[in-house]
Amino acid sequence: AASVEAERKILDDIEEQFHLDEDALIEITKQFLEDFRTGLAEYNHPMAMIPTFVTGVPDGTETGTFLALDLGGTNLRVCEVTLLGNHEFSMKQQKYRVSEALKTGEASVLFDYLADSVDAFLTEHSSVGSPLSPTHDIANPFDPVSTPAVPLGLTFSFPVEQTALNQGRILTWTKGFAAKNAVGHDVVRLLQDAFDRKHLHVRCVALVNDTVGTLLSRAYSAGSCLLGSIFGTGTNGAFVEKVENVTKLGDSPARKNGGLMVINTEWGAFNNTRTKLPTTPFDNKLDRQSINPRFQAFEKFISGMYLGEITRNILLALVDAAPRPLLFNGKASSVLNTHYGIDTAIMSEVEDAWESGREAEIKAHGQPDWQNAHWTDVEALIPSDLARLERIRGILVQRLLLDPEDVSLRDAATVRWAASLVANRAARLSGTAVAAVLVQTGHAKLGGGTPEPEKNIIIGVDGSLIQHYPNFQTRLRASLRVLVGEAVEKRVEIDLAKDGSGAGAALCALQAVKQG
Numbered sequence: 001a002a003s004v005e006a007e008r009k010i011l012d013d014i015e016e017q018f019h020l021d022e023d024a025l026i027e028i029t030k031q032f033l034e035d036f037r038t039g040l041a042e043y044n045h046p047m048a049m050i051p052t053f054v055t056g057v058p059d060g061t062e063t064g065t066f067l068a069l070d071l072g073g074t075n076l077r078v079c080e081v082t083l084l085g086n087h088e089f090s091m092k093q094q095k096y097r098v099s100e101a102l103k104t105g106e107a108s109v110l111f112d113y114l115a116d117s118v119d120a121f122l123t124e125h126s127s128v129g130s131p132l133s134p135t136h137d138i139a140n141p142f143d144p145v146s147t148p149a150v151p152l153g154l155t156f157s158f159p160v161e162q163t164a165l166n167q168g169r170i171l172t173w174t175k176g177f178a179a180k181n182a183v184g185h186d187v188v189r190l191l192q193d194a195f196d197r198k199h200l201h202v203r204c205v206a207l208v209n210d211t212v213g214t215l216l217s218r219a220y221s222a223g224s225c226l227l228g229s230i231f232g233t234g235t236n237g238a239f240v241e242k243v244e245n246v247t248k249l250g251d252s253p254a255r256k257n258g259g260l261m262v263i264n265t266e267w268g269a270f271n272n273t274r275t276k277l278p279t280t281p282f283d284n285k286l287d288r289q290s291i292n293p294r295f296q297a298f299e300k301f302i303s304g305m306y307l308g309e310i311t312r313n314i315l316l317a318l319v320d321a322a323p324r325p326l327l328f329n330g331k332a333s334s335v336l337n338t339h340y341g342i343d344t345a346i347m348s349e350v351e352d353a354w355e356s357g358r359e360a361e362i363k364a365h366g367q368p369d370w371q372n373a374h375w376t377d378v379e380a381l382i383p384s385d386l387a388r389l390e391r392i393r394g395i396l397v398q399r400l401l402l403d404p405e406d407v408s409l410r411d412a413a414t415v416r417w418a419a420s421l422v423a424n425r426a427a428r429l430s431g432t433a434v435a436a437v438l439v440q441t442g443h444a445k446l447g448g449g450t451p452e453p454e455k456n457i458i459i460g461v462d463g464s465l466i467q468h469y470p471n472f473q474t475r476l477r478a479s480l481r482v483l484v485g486e487a488v489e490k491r492v493e494i495d496l497a498k499d500g501s502g503a504g505a506a507l508c509a510l511q512a513v514k515q516g
């Protein structure tokens with residue numbers, strides 16, 4: 001009995017480390033707001049609060065055909081987007097793989113590859129190609145004499161210091177990219193030079209962060225939008241701010257005109273200075289072994305690239321637990337021993353196997369007794385829960401390449417528990433970022449007390465995590481309710497932005513041509 005108690009204590013301690021109570025959430029959001037404000041006042045703050053020079057969001061009546069190029073995730077994408085002017089668009093697209101060698105080699109080779117991909121797309125898929133299709137209703141502002149070049153919006157989902165809609169210096173790489181001779185250079189120039197080297201009749205007119213694209217795309221579909229945010233390989237958000245609040249723009253013309261400007265927060269870098277987030281040894285191990293230690297600290301708690309790895313770190317600690325292993329008979333598989341061996345999608349599968357149908361069953365039959373027991377008491381489970389654990393066991397054997405002999409039902413319960421700890425913390429922290437934007441823009445007060453707004457507050461989201469991870473939005477909303485009160489939370493409309501990075505980049509190219 002003493003050893004059972006000791007084992008429970010190990011697990012309870014881990015659970016405690018991942019716990020975020022209401023006070024902690026409020027404190028984190030306060031820090032977020034302080035960082036937002038400092039980032040709007042100063043350059044070179046970790047919370048970059050990048051002015052995007054996008055001064056309006058679409059309302060869904062816009063028309064035209066544009067190219068979009070999307071670099072920043074797992075794939076490179078080229079799209080041709082036709083805005084139909086009725087909140088809808090049509091699109092052709094092609095994905096191209098970005099190899100590790102391209103990600104970490106010379107920048108010129110990477111950008112040549114981008115240009116080649118656009119060339120291949122125009123040859124194989126495009127109707128605009130060259131000369132421009134007659135449906136194109138935007139005059140080329142750069143070269144009115146010759147055949148206008150096809151305007152392209154570049155979605156570039158890395159930190160950039162933007163100085164104009166079509167100009168921005170790369171600040172740093174994230175998400176596994178590390179191409180040489182790129183940081184410090186204007187990314188639009190790097191791309192345009194590659195187009196020019198290949199004599200492509202394409203002009204990059206807008207540099208768009210994927211969050212900005214998400215915001216514009218949701219605004220086009222919904223008629224308005226306050227925040228665009230990504231929960232995929234990485235996490236970030238962009239929102240519509242009053243230009244007068246962007247004090248670091250000083251007396252520049254962009255600020256003198258007043259009005260609104262989209263701000264790319266780069267919130268993935270929140271907590272780089274390590275003050276507020278409850279960091280566990282599993283997080284520290286991940287950070288230390290990452291290619292960017294101490295950077296993108298918030299992102300490392302939240303996004304798809306990292307959740308599987310945090311979970312792997314927990315599982316390994318339990319495999320190695322002393323005096324007795326707490327998982328898999330103390331044996332780790334090749335997958336478990338591989339850095340980034342557990343994809344977040346596997347956690348998703350495990351949680352889904354546990355959750356699916358469970359809520360309905362609990363509604364129909366009441367809480368099973370074991371809810372009051374410790375979660376490790378597998379013996380107390382009801383039969384349908386045992387069937388769920390059996391399914392999880394199958395997933396673990398298959399995905400982690402474990403010997404079935406080494407995976408007990410209790411192991412299945414333990415892995416499910418670990419995944420839910422990591423994912424729940426991620427979703428609750430995501431809620432602090434959303435709450436900070438609501439408070440910053442005057443839509444809510446921290447701690448609640450704001451009356452129910454008249455109109456819904458529109459938030460556009462994108463990314464596999466929020467799209468596919470079971471209960472991610474439910475968990476995020478629970479945190480949001482704590483932070484801004486139910487009256488506001490229930491009027492927050494969180495919807496998928498239809499292809500933010502493609503349509504969004506096209507909308508930004510349109511905005512560039514409009515803003516001239």
Ligand code: ADP
Nearest residue numbers: 073074232233304305344345348463464468469
């Ligand atoms: P990106 O952000 O690169 O454009 P995605 O939005 O598809 O692309 O995010 C990819 C990330 O999402 C990867 O880190 C992957 O681990 C994670 N992921 C993929 N499928 C799922 C899933 N079903 N559930 C949760 N996370 C997933």
